Amino acid sequence: GINQLAAGTSQLAANSAALRSGASQLAGGLGQMNAQVPALTSGVNQLANGTQQLNANSPKLADGATQLEQGNSKLAKALAEGSEQVNDNTKNLSSKTSNMFASPTELKHKSYSYVPNYGYALAPYMLSVALYVGALVFNLVYPVRRLSDPDASATEWWLSKLSVGALVATGTSVVEVLLMMAAGLHPDHLGATLINAWFFALASTFIVMFLAVAFGNIGRFLGIIFLVIQLGSCGGSFPIQVTRAMGGFFQMVNPFLPMTYSVYGFRESLTSGLGANQVWISVGVQLIYIIASIALLWVAMNAERSKVTYVDVEAQNLND
Structure with missing residues (x-):
């Protein structure tokens, strides 16, 4: 036991410098932590304010989610109806239908003035x-x-x-x-x-x-x-x-x-x-x-x- 105590004492003496350095780092870290306490407090206050705003607007968020759900339902229904109409038109596809899709507009030319030749x-x-x-x-x-x-x-x-x-x-x-x-x-x-x-x-x-x-x-x-x-x-x-x-x-x-x-x-x-x-x-x-x-x-x-x-x-x- 005395021998172990002597060995441990030797290790403690050998690591005393590291112990002192660690104690200094701990003291510095505590100082930095103490310096950041106001910023931490401000952040906590901001988090509290944001939480309050989120809580106040949660009914609007819920309404918006409900409207979004309803809009998605209408869109899905309209797309389904449109697809059915396209399928119906495809079944009765003719040359007139294809011409309509190929040329949906018709241009008409109308002259607001007619000058027949250079003499005029x-x-x-x-x-x-x-x-x-x-x-x-x-x-x-x-x-x-x-x-x-x-x-x-x-x-x-x-x-x-x-x-x-x-x-x-x-x-x-x-x-x-x-x-x-x-x-x-x-x-x-x-x-x-x-x-x-x-x-x-x-x-x-x-x-x-x-x-x-x-x-x-x-x-x-x-x-x-x-x-x-x-x-x-x-x-x-x-x-x-x-x-x-x-x-x-x-x-x-x-x-x-x-x-x-x-x-x-x-x-x-x-x-x-x-x-x-x-x-x-x-x-x-x-x-x-x-x-x-x-x-x-x-x-x-x-x-x-x-x-x-x-x-x-x-x-x-x-x-x-």
């Missing part, structure tokens, strides 16, 4: 150009700066030229539409075609007349320049969206030119497709140009009245 497509542009050129020719030939009465006032001069210009514009528009129809171009809406042609002819005539009275031959030249600008900007030959020349100048002025709306009006009246209101929009814009041109013509004639002299054409012809 270009007609609105050429009709507008012809009316404006007719206004230019009239104002080049007709002596708008000549008085018919030596004692006529500026207003009388204005009324006389205005009436003649309106008469010529009316005749030009009617003759052009009739010639167009004689050549084989038949409009969808004849009345709208005549109205659009008449208003654009009036606008063109009075625009050029104002320029001719206000600036003489220079004004007539400006009328030609205005025609050139409209040719590139009205979108008659090509869509204005692809006309990008001159840094977008033509696209910028397109909405403000009378020929733009004349082309749109003719397109709708000849072949439809732009909406019933397009002709009235075109006529409204051209009416603005007509009123503005007539007003400016009156102002120009009042300014130029003192510079214009009466010429007796008949006496001059007799002398010649």
Whole structure:
């Protein structure tokens, strides 16, 4: 026993260092445990709160489970009925049934506008150009700066030229539409075609007349320049969206030119497709140009009245 006690004492002495290290680790672990006690307490509180919420919402959870069970029952029943219908259809399968599954929809094509050839497509542009050129020719030939009465006032001069210009514009528009129809171009809406042609002819005539009275031959030249600008900007030959020349100048002025709306009006009246209101929009814009041109013509004639002299054409012809 003494020998065993001596041996055990030796082992205890040999392991005393390990015993002290273990005691130190135990003390450190107890310290860490003591430091984590607040976090453990907070977690226990959170667990208690969550348990309370779970307990409070358990009736809703039970209701949801019941609804889910009922929905699954309905789905199973509907799938069973659908499968029976599919089986019934399969038994009576025909070519019509297979065609229906292969092509469940049918496409129908309906044209909102019919343009039979390139001539119809270009007609609105050429009709507008012809009316404006007719206004230019009239104002080049007709002596708008000549008085018919030596004692006529500026207003009388204005009324006389205005009436003649309106008469010529009316005749030009009617003759052009009739010639167009004689050549084989038949409009969808004849009345709208005549109205659009008449208003654009009036606008063109009075625009050029104002320029001719206000600036003489220079004004007539400006009328030609205005025609050139409209040719590139009205979108008659090509869509204005692809006309990008001159840094977008033509696209910028397109909405403000009378020929733009004349082309749109003719397109709708000849072949439809732009909406019933397009002709009235075109006529409204051209009416603005007509009123503005007539007003400016009156102002120009009042300014130029003192510079214009009466010429007796008949006496001059007799002398010649």
